[in-house]
Amino acid sequence: xxxxxxxxxxxxxxxxxxxxxxxxxxxxxxxxxxxxxxxxxxxxxxxxxxxxxxxxxxxxxxxxxxxxxxxxxxxxxxxxxxxxxxxxxxxxxxxxxxxxxxxxxxxxxxxxxxxxxxxxxxxxxxxxxxxxxxxxxxxxxxxxxxxxxxxxxxxxxxxxxx
Amino acid sequence: xxxxxxxxxxxxxxxxxxxxxxxxxxxxxxxxxxxxxxxxxxxxxxxxxxxxxxxxxxxxxxxxxxxxxxxxxxxxxxxxxxxxxxxxxxxxxxxxxxxxxxxxxxxxxxxxxxxxxxxxxxxxxxxxxxxxxxxxxxxxxxxxxxxxxxxxx
Numbered sequence: 001x002x003x004x005x006x007x008x009x010x011x012x013x014x015x016x017x018x019x020x021x022x023x024x025x026x027x028x029x030x031x032x033x034x035x036x037x038x039x040x041x042x043x044x045x046x047x048x049x050x051x052x053x054x055x056x057x058x059x060x061x062x063x064x065x066x067x068x069x070x071x072x073x074x075x076x077x078x079x080x081x082x083x084x085x086x087x088x089x090x091x092x093x094x095x096x097x098x099x100x101x102x103x104x105x106x107x108x109x110x111x112x113x114x115x116x117x118x119x120x121x122x123x124x125x126x127x128x129x130x131x132x133x134x135x136x137x138x139x140x141x142x143x144x145x146x147x148x149x150x151x152x153x154x155x156x157x158x159x160x161x162x
Numbered sequence: 163x164x165x166x167x168x169x170x171x172x173x174x175x176x177x178x179x180x181x182x183x184x185x186x187x188x189x190x191x192x193x194x195x196x197x198x199x200x201x202x203x204x205x206x207x208x209x210x211x212x213x214x215x216x217x218x219x220x221x222x223x224x225x226x227x228x229x230x231x232x233x234x235x236x237x238x239x240x241x242x243x244x245x246x247x248x249x250x251x252x253x254x255x256x257x258x259x260x261x262x263x264x265x266x267x268x269x270x271x272x273x274x275x276x277x278x279x280x281x282x283x284x285x286x287x288x289x290x291x292x293x294x295x296x297x298x299x300x301x302x303x304x305x306x307x308x309x310x311x312x313x314x315x
Contacts, residue, residue, distance in 0.1 A: 018179070019179040019183070022179070022183050023183075023186075026183070026186050026187065026190065029190065030190055033190070033193075033194050041203075041208065041216075041217045041309060041310075041311055041312070042211065042214025042215055042216050042217055042309070042310055042311065042312045043214060043215055043217045043277060043307040043308065043309050043310065044211055044213065044214055044215070044307065044308045044310060045215070045275065045305070045306070045307050046306045046307070046308060047304055047305060047306065048293055048296055048297050048303075048304040048305075048306055049297070049304070089282075089283065090232075090283045129286045129290075130286075131285070131286065131287035131290065132285050132286070132287065133285070133286045134282065134283055134284065134285060134286065135209055135230075135280040135281065135282055135283070135284045135285075135286055135289055135308075136209040136210075136282035136283065137286075138209075138286050138289075138308075139209035139210075139211050139282070139308060139310050140209070140211070142211065142213075142308065143211040143212055143213045143214070143310075146211075146213030147212065147213050155290075155293055155306065
């Protein structure tokens with residue numbers, strides 16, 4: 001009796017889709033969340049002058065120091081250096097300065113800096129971007145410094161910039 | 163007919179599927195929630211840098227993160243420090259406490275860097291202001307990390 005009823009049940013077995021759909025949705029949600037949080041984020045290290053504030057710490061003046069500046073020459077036409085139009089992003093025409101010589105192209109700036117660095121391996125950079133320049137360009141400049149292995153980057157005290 | 167239904171009822175066992183579903187849901191929920199609490203990161207467009215070092219924070223490390231959006235509003239731990247004219251004093255107060263709690267190096271200055279997450283369209287003087295506050299007496303955080311996104315491979 002019990003055998004026949006078991007057979008009957010087995011005949012009625014169908015593939016249960018609900019748990020599979022449940023699990024699929026779960027996996028979908030899980031990976032959606034994961035992708036959002038796994039956005040690659042990096043950081044660029046820099047330093048502030050230690051001799052600011054009242055508790056002045058005597059610092060050793062590095063022998064080979066170079067002043068890097070960025071100035072804004074005007075609003076840009078909305079194209080990036082490669083000529084692509086960059087949506088609604090705010091852009092500027094900037095000039096990168098090494099001491100007294102200015103460069104409008106970051107590549108030229110980088111080449112010059114690389115040359116100076118090859119002459120002075122102990123080179124340290126002091127950054128003094130002008131007030132209205134966008135952070136993007138400051139990071140680009142730091143990126144250029146790091147690309148040529150110039151890792152000792154200090155930001156100039158703001159009183160020196162104004 | 164009545165017999166058959168009785169026999170099926172006898173070999174019914176507990177359906178585990180919904181329970182497992184719920185457990186998975188809870189696990190995922192808590193994973194997301196804990197991630198949120200650790201991050202303190204606002205959704206801003208970071209500038210792109212090729213030389214950026216990948217940011218792998220120690221989950222136990224309490225680091226100072228300052229978010230600056232493109233209008234210069236400062237956000238720390240979802241709290242907005244933007245109400246002028248008290249914006250910078252409030253920030254200074256926060257950083258002073260944070261610097262106090264931070265481990266010190268041999269010169270007595272905070273050892274841990276501050277992470278400044280500025281939007282790529284933020285005018286640099288907003289960041290400069292934060293750096294100025296960092297340099298104030300009693301804070302003197304002199305290590306700065308600028309957050310940036312790494313270009314996709």
